[in-house]
Amino acid sequence: MSSGARVALLAFLVAGCAAEGDEGxxxxxxxxxxPGFVAGTLAYDSGEISFEAAELATETFEMVxxxxxxxFSYLVDRxxxxxxxxxxxxxxxxxxxxxxxxxxxxxxxxxxxxALGADVTTLVDLARRIASGMAETPDSRELRAEVxxxxxxxxxSICWAKNSYQMASHDDNNYDWGADATTLDYAYxxxxxxxxxxxxxxxxxxxxxxxxxxxxxxxxxxxYGNCLGRCGANCGTATQFTWDCLDHDECVRTGHSTASxxxxxxxxxxxxxxxxxxxxxx
Amino acid sequence: xxxxxxxxxxAIAVVAAAAVAVVLVRGRGDAPSLGDAxxxxxxxxxDLAASPPGGESSPVRPARAPRAPAAVAxxxxxxxxxxxxGYEPAPRPxxxxxxxxxxxxxxxxxxxLLDDRLASLGAELDAAEAAGDADRAAVLxxxxxxxxxTRRIRQAELDAx
Numbered sequence: 001m002s003s004g005a006r007v008a009l010l011a012f013l014v015a016g017c018a019a020e021g022d023e024g025x026x027x028x029x030x031x032x033x034x035p036g037f038v039a040g041t042l043a044y045d046s047g048e049i050s051f052e053a054a055e056l057a058t059e060t061f062e063m064v065x066x067x068x069x070x071x072f073s074y075l076v077d078r079x080x081x082x083x084x085x086x087x088x089x090x091x092x093x094x095x096x097x098x099x100x101x102x103x104x105x106x107x108x109x110x111x112x113x114x115a116l117g118a119d120v121t122t123l124v125d126l127a128r129r130i131a132s133g134m135a136e137t138p139d140s141r142e143l144r145a146e147v148x149x150x151x152x153x154x155x156x157s158i159c160w161a162k163n164s165y166q167m168a169s170h171d172d173n174n175y176d177w178g179a180d181a182t183t184l185d186y187a188y189x190x191x192x193x194x195x196x197x198x199x200x201x202x203x204x205x206x207x208x209x210x211x212x213x214x215x216x217x218x219x220x221x222x223x224y225g226n227c228l229g230r231c232g233a234n235c236g237t238a239t240q241f242t243w244d245c246l247d248h249d250e251c252v253r254t255g256h257s258t259a260s261x262x263x264x265x266x267x268x269x270x271x272x273x274x275x276x277x278x279x280x281x282x
Numbered sequence: 283x284x285x286x287x288x289x290x291x292x293a294i295a296v297v298a299a300a301a302v303a304v305v306l307v308r309g310r311g312d313a314p315s316l317g318d319a320x321x322x323x324x325x326x327x328x329d330l331a332a333s334p335p336g337g338e339s340s341p342v343r344p345a346r347a348p349r350a351p352a353a354v355a356x357x358x359x360x361x362x363x364x365x366x367x368g369y370e371p372a373p374r375p376x377x378x379x380x381x382x383x384x385x386x387x388x389x390x391x392x393x394x395l396l397d398d399r400l401a402s403l404g405a406e407l408d409a410a411e412a413a414g415d416a417d418r419a420a421v422l423x424x425x426x427x428x429x430x431x432t433r434r435i436r437q438a439e440l441d442a443x
Binding site: 056057060062064071073075077080081082084086088090091092093144146148152153154156163164165166167185186188190192193202204209222224243 | 357359361362364365369371374377378380388389391392394395396398399402421424425427428429431432435436
């Protein structure tokens with residue numbers, strides 16, 4: 001290991017699955033940081049995930065993750081606004097898919113990196129943003145993708161909307177974007193923590209706030225909780241809020257599961273936001 | 283006689299129950315369980331035809347079943363205030379679409395990014411081989427082959443436009 005390398009070994013409680021009702025488990029993260037490079041390995045209750053993040057050129061970064069026999073890479077040139085993503089079987093490079101255990105691994109890593117706090121290098125920040133985003137990958141999403149990241153075209157930051165009610169919507173097999181059944185008229189964009197139900201979101205129903213998952217209801221119009229509108233799974237240290245992330249949250253919390261094919265397009269729209277949208281602060 | 287009949291019946295019932303249990307256990311083990319990870323060593327494992335009935339969409343996982351609501355009395359925090367009467371969020375401004383020229387320019391940038399990374403991956407592979415790091419070299423060879431395939435796909439897409 002080169003001189004100047006910062007190596008950290010951290011043991012902490014992984015509570016990323018708390019919203020699903022699971023108890024936290026002790027995990028350990030080893031981190032090797034050098035100028036322009038960081039690598040880490042997280043050992044957690046159900047396995048191990050490792051990653052490398054490198055600054056390849058000015059504003060060009062690559063994050064590579066290995067988990068459960070899968071390699072996932074996210075290559076981004078932020079100046080050009082271009083991103084190349086890919087996921088494949090580590091052993092032979094064949095196509096594969098993201099499943100529940102992969103989402104769990106990414107969420108565990110994101111949670112572990114969140115524990116480092118807000119004052120981290122750009123590479124650590126990017127590594128956890130991508131991990132948190134990938135923790136919501138639908139089963140059916142093809143992992144090889146080229147996406148673009150132009151501000152106010154491909155992603156729109158809505159820091160100004162934090163702590164306010166905004167409209168959020170999705171489309172699916174039955175409804176268009178903006179239809180009553182797929183739209184929350186008043187989604188509260190905030191860092192409010194998760195509630196005790198499956199996706200941690202409160203909805204105003206019958207005169208009170210209730211934590212549950214409505215299924216394309218035309219009478220439920222108010223929602224908040226579990227960092228609604230924040231990019232990435234659940235809550236976390238990053239505070240990016242965008243229209244695309246808000247719509248994706250709305251999709252998977254009002255009648256579809258995280259794995260749902262019908263939220264594929266909403267998920268795809270968030271993939272550029274992770275590396276591009278600014279943090280909104282506390 | 284009655285006791286013998288009862289004993290025989292009880293024995294048959296125990297055997298039958300055991301047989302049913304064996305069938306159930308075997309059946310559970312044999313059936314593909316929801317959420318099973320695909321074989322990483324195999325080819326494409328997505329099977330959209332296997333989508334569960336009922337309109338939900340995931341090929342391997344059903345919709346999340348709603349859980350019992352928590353009553354408002356259990357809130358341990360201050361919920362956000364409801365918006366004032368008549369409040370309407372501002373409509374979202376439309377996002378500009380890319381022209382064909384702009385789309386092509388982005389695709390060219392995508393190819394350039396792949397080319398740059400392929401060049402540096404080649405250098406990393408050479409270094410790993412020179413250092414005798416066979417494991418690292420194997421990982422990099424797979425990654426490079428995969429990226430070369432991606433580049434061919436993207437070039438074909440660009441040429442087709």
